[in-house]
Amino acid sequence: MKRSNELTRAELQVMNILWDLQKASVSEVLEQFPDPKPAYNTVLTFLRILKEKQYVASEAVGKQHRFYPLVQHTEYSSRFLQNVKNNLFRGSATDLVNFFVKEENLSAAEIEELIALLRKNE
Numbered sequence: 001m002k003r004s005n006e007l008t009r010a011e012l013q014v015m016n017i018l019w020d021l022q023k024a025s026v027s028e029v030l031e032q033f034p035d036p037k038p039a040y041n042t043v044l045t046f047l048r049i050l051k052e053k054q055y056v057a058s059e060a061v062g063k064q065h066r067f068y069p070l071v072q073h074t075e076y077s078s079r080f081l082q083n084v085k086n087n088l089f090r091g092s093a094t095d096l097v098n099f100f101v102k103e104e105n106l107s108a109a110e111i112e113e114l115i116a117l118l119r120k121n122e
Helices: 009-021 024-033 038-054 073-088 095-101 108-120
Strands: 056-061 064-069
Touching: 009 024, 009 038, 009 073, 024 038, 038 064, 056 095, 056 108, 064 108, 073 095, 095 108
Parallel strands: none
Antiparallel strands: 056 064
């Protein structure tokens, strides 16, 4: 099955946990969820979906499976943001940044930090 570009909110929540843990059983992933925690079978279902989508793989360790990411957080974030830029801002990085500057009501310190990052990457 071909890897989809985007994850659902629930799939992304599971991936964030796996990115933090690197390798984990279903129970270990479940422990990281805030209360109210989903059911064990719900987490298992999401891990199976992510495996089908080729975002995670698993290995048998005794009677359990340990899941680990096949896609790193930076890779997914980069691809996701490229899609946002291309699909919502007609490929313009300037329009994307302008949107966040206006919509997020950035503080003067945050704007200065952005300017410093831009100067550093010139």
